[in-house]
Amino acid sequence: MRKVSYIFFIMLVTAGLLSGCARKDSPDPEANLTSAPAMTQSLKQALKLSDAELVEKYCSGIDLVLADNLLFAQAKDIPAETLYIFFCYITGSPEGSENIQEKWYNKTDDKYHVPVADIEEVLNRYFDGVVFDPTEIEEVNNETGAYLHYDTKTKEFIASGLGGFGGGRFPKLAAKEQLSDDTLKLTVDYYDPEYKNVFYTKAYTIRFTEEGYQYLSIKMVV
Template sequence: MRKMSYVFFIMLVAASLMSGCAKEALPEAEANLPSAPSMTQPLEQALKLSDEELVDNYCAGIDLVLADNLLFAQAKDIPSETLYSFFCYITNSSEENIQEQWYNKTDDKYHVPIADIEAVLDRYFDGYHFDPAQLIPYFAEASPPQHDVYQPQTKEIVIGGLGGFGGERFPKLAAKEQLSDDTLKLTVDYYDDQYTEVFYTKAYTIRFTEEGYQYLSIQKVE
């Protein structure tokens, strides 16, 4: 009888120790659980902007430079020449003056690796297709015509300039709709300079990410 009591005591202590270990391990297991994604934060920051700031940051500039050339339901539908023009605009408008990294003093031209163009486009479009060979007729039809801009051997664009953009648009935000935790739809009216007549309206569907934002679609509204 005494022996059975001793065995029971040993089993009780062992169970107690195992229970204690399990309780101590619980916080560590909880700490290893993946945290909830913070995809809402970039969109929350955008929603703090005024209507005018939203339009200026995400809509007016690309409308001025690309007009109806940048209308698409899916990024795969954007022509390569439009993607290239977008690349020139977005790098030209950067406060970091990033275009200077491609300037070559030897021939007074910009040598832009195709990989660098795609790296920029990756930030703003998902599922696009950029084919630099399609730029050959685009450059040939420029004024003045430019030839041998695309260098397939070195996989780069060699050109005298990456664009100077100017002009003005007269937009006003017509509607703002949050489609999901990371996606916003901006409907923008474009007016005459007196804001008396709407010339056209565009809807911009924009997804906000930790890296910035991407245009999912840009379409005219009838």
């Protein structure tokens, strides 16, 4: 098993230290739509969002949490470590909503017990053809109190926490293209805090389903 990366420790242990991000809305949410085949209902709903809302909902959060670790052409190639962090992030509770992670909390040992089956269910909701191998994630147990262990008998992860994410990104939608009746491509520029210089650009290909949406690919644009 390979050792867990430095970013893995940081994201599981530390809460974000950065402040929120500013965004600039485009007046017309359809302004950057470069093609327009027939649409499924879920895609129609997504396109009712403003440019800033699209980026916030589907792009900037995972960029903040996973940065260049979540770049892929096929979901089967995403590393288990990245998938686990994505699971922790996506199951986190937005402000004012129900904390779904509480169902995995065990008062007896003050830890979260998360079945691999539950992780796979969530991952399959957001990726097509994902492969999650829990044995690729090495145990964490350090002086900061961070703890992560995969129990091969019960087939569950035991963790001291499932959160600790925060901070800000400064994105702006560069283009949106409808690729089919259920698929949208969002090209996003990530700026400095003053929105003067573009640090990098990513393209997100997203398929909209009856259950929600799936990331088909996330690529760096050069």
